Amino acid sequence: MKSFTCLALVSAAILRAVSSAPTLECLTTTPNPSFATKTPLLPDPFEFLSGTPVESKEDWSCRRNEISQLFQQYELGLKPGPSQNLQSVFQQYQNGTGGNFTLTASNGDKAISWTATITYPNSTKHGSPYPALIALDLLTIPVPDGVAIITFFVSEFAQQDNMTSRGKGLFYELYPDTSPQAAGALMAWSWGLSRIMDALTNSSDIGIDPTHVGVVGCSRWGKGSLVAGAFDERIALTIVQESGSGGAACWRLSDVENVSVNGADTVQTAHEIVTENVWFSTEFEVFASEVDGTQRLPFDHHMLAGLVAPRGLLVIDNLGYEWLSPWSSYGCMTVARQIYKALGYQQAMGYTEAANHTHCQFPVADQGAELDAFVGKYLLGEQSQTDVFRTEANFTFDMAMWIDWDTPDLS
Template identity: 35%
Template structure:
């Protein structure tokens, strides 16, 4: 397991939130999912302080997986055995991560040989060098009122959670231009942007993973700073539509992100890929694959038969656990596949439950305004509550599921596995 150099740290905000949330459940003060107390709380095995990938040392076998029209069991290892302890999840998560890279998104390289940059009250600069290639990009910083250092939410492309609500909750806004890292409108064999300048224009890694890599490099620079402006251990990420896809992938693939808030991410985002293929009106897998090189090149062979995929997005939701996750969806636009989104959220919530962190995931699609990427009043409360819990370490996590009856999926139709009660041993 990889750790940062030894230094003094406060407890990560997500860990504080987990303890507070459990206390709130016991006190009966949270509006939780009906089964939110089904699993006993167990301490979750994760590096402290968090690292980008704490399962990097786990061996992942390269073996075929059987085709399955149902959602794969997130608790069954590639060797066919089921995990039984909380500690087992670390290496099971590593298997899911590797399979998702191989078949859905493309590889996310480890931290480059050199990452340098600066953090100021108005800007973050990032400079990367690796094996003779280099690239750079920057992101804007907008601080809230008060004195720092502040937690921060990285906002993809100016489209994400309400930035006024973020700042009112005492968090800075980092404005990230994903196109500086991976441009749209390019052919798959000639991808452009900082990521591809370093790893090659013919890289099989799609834009979503390239954008996630860019978020990770921003966090690297914040970690290396003197900590006077931003708190490295209290970073969130959000985005809407295509940028919601990017925020979802960024949160799944960097365990330093304490709070992930994708909005209306649609196909290639949170919605279950197997379910999207059967949801009337949802963007087809082939359409999402061809519209932009969002997904990895390897995904092209699965668009017509997602049952062959060894993973699905409910497991990527599970990859975020036990960290904070607030999924927001729009049931008024069929193209966004909100029914499939609820299936993935419910499936991923089973991982949260098994890890004893059921309160740390929230989902909300029951909204009145159908405008794409609108700032909705229904979301403001749980959004600010999530920022308080996971970035400030105060109060309790929302732990709420509000699924629109217009687009309500049934997890029972998509699984033949049961959620284990994981013990604290191991």
């Protein structure tokens, strides 16, 4: 990382942690889905575990909390609450282009520190405090005009090199939980990002507007971006780029796509993913290791995307990599958009699937206008047209084949 001379004046603030995880007070029962009947259909987001239908926005708020708990319990691992203490130090570069943002979180006698970098926009399109995008490890989209970039180095925060990375990284020094529900890497990243949001909210001298902050990531970091946006309601815009299974794709649909294209093993599935890396909790392996085991789960990733609603969500996909399960992602997000539709915010969710291009090399000519529209609307406060849902593929997705529920009007 390039070094810069820092200003002598360093701002520091002891922060009162702000709760960012959904409350779970609405949840009354949690079934054990390992005993559930398998179904290839995508579960109903508008029906409580008790069988009671969701009939209002108030009901949805409670159902959303229920879905959040289910993902934590059976796939992603538990997201701890805010740390007991959080301190931030911002060291501005001498040239004024940004700075290093160091956070120290502590619980009892344990403490960890990590540094994110902040780069201010070159243009004068939007003055300070700036809207910002938090990039997970690296930015793989063009830098939006007028938007600051905060780079959060998540791979040192929770390692994810391979299966030996379980429990390694700064997060696990603070939370050394080894239970089956312990946070996997994606949820650990989400926790770290929420602490960055705490610090931004409580530090007025950094030059970032905490009410207009988005998150972006590609590939495995795209999976992380979706989880971060789903589990922190302060994120104004979630951008999920080429995330594949474990991200924008549904487990059930990826299994179908895997056997229908070239026979098998052309698409990443839950069964494969839990042998590759530590993004999920070990509890998830109970379902992923069984043939069609994810069909027991009372959720799928249309409901993870639904946790972002009604905030901005743009899913960017690439038809060139079958491993990323492009049909599954398109179908899963088609169903996810029903949640936005029910809440009266259909245009807040966009999906764009472009033709073959290099993985994580954003095709500006194909998808640039759609990206600009979402950034403009949700970070810059512009009047942008965000009604986009398209694929350049020659496949179709018949939603009636994959759901047995109706979309209510909760608006």
